[in-house]
Amino acid sequence: EAAVTQSPRNKVTVTGGNVTLSCRQTNSHNYMYWYRQDTGHGxxxxHYSYGAGNLQIGDVPDGYKATRTTQEDFFLLLELASPSQTSLYFCASxxxxxxxxxxxxxxxxxxxxxL
Amino acid sequence: AQSVTQPDARVTVSEGASLQLRCKYSYFGTPYLFWYVQYPRQGLQLLLKYYPGDPVVQGVNGFEAEFSKSNSSFHLRKASVHWSDWAVYFCAVSMTGGYKVVFGSGTRLLVSP
Known part of the structure; x- marks a missing residue:
């Protein structure tokens, strides 16, 4: 069954820490997206991407990097994590x-x- | 740039009553419009979508929405709400021919017995 799988499901880090969120899709879709969900902001x-090696800037990119290594895999990187990045992150295709x-x-x- | 406004952060409806959740969009041109639902502790699922054509679109579980270009709106409706509809509902817009999808802030639907 086609799916979008994120890992890890939960992550705790300290301020200044390095975090990588992973996303893999088996939908054979071209486009992949990273969103954050916060109360009051939806x-x-x-960031988003329309194919391997491509990256487009979204609406709240500060403090985040992303990389699309294959059609299936899209990673979100927080190199110096801050408390303001505490959130629920969704990947989509x-x-x-x-x-x-x-x-x-x-x-x-x-x-x-x-933290 | 496209944007979406959901003016009601929270709506409470009695079970069996009708429902309307409001969505206003801002986009120069003809958009694609979507409603997604997020049940507690889950990801988002598509309820229905509008591509240019019939302004009234039907979705899952008895939901429907009506596109109005003159009002820049895409309101969600249901004739009779069930307790299982308790969730957060998001309206979203994208450009025709584009692939950036922008979401509103969401409306939390509470269903009272």
């Missing part, structure tokens, strides 16, 4: 065209706490 787009164009398929989320 989902905010961090979508198709480029056809009847499901821009429909997002989400992973289960990664809850990150920065």
């Amino acid at each position: 989902l905010r787009l961090i 979508s198709d480029a065209a056809g009847s499901s164009q821009n429909t997002l398929y989400f992973g289960a989320g990664t809850r990150l706490s920065v």
Whole structure:
């Protein structure tokens, strides 16, 4: 079954720590996204990509890097984590065209706490 | 740039009553519009989507939404709410031919007995 899998599901780190969130999709989709979800803000787009090696800047990119190594894998990197990055992170994928164009398929989320 | 406003952070409805959740979008052109639902401790799932065509779209579990270009709105409706509809609902917009998807802040639906 096509899916978006995120790991880890939960992560605790300290201020200044280094964190990598992983996402793998088996939907054969071109596009992948990283969002953060915070109360009162809904989902905010961090970075997105339309293929291996491509990276597009989202609406809240500060403090985050991302890398798309293959069509399936999209990573979010926090190199100097700060408490303001404590959040619930979602990865999603979508198709480029056809009847499901821009429909997002989400992973289960990664809850990150920065102490 | 496209944006979405969901003016109601929380809506409480009695079980069996009708429901409308409001969504206003800002986009120059014809957008793609979506409603997603997030049940407690889960990720987001698609409820329904609008691609240019019939302004009223049907979704899962009896939900429907109506696109209005003149009002820049895409309100979600349901005729009779069930307790299992207790969730957070997100409206989202993307450009026709683009792939950036922008979400509103969400509306938390509470269902009272």
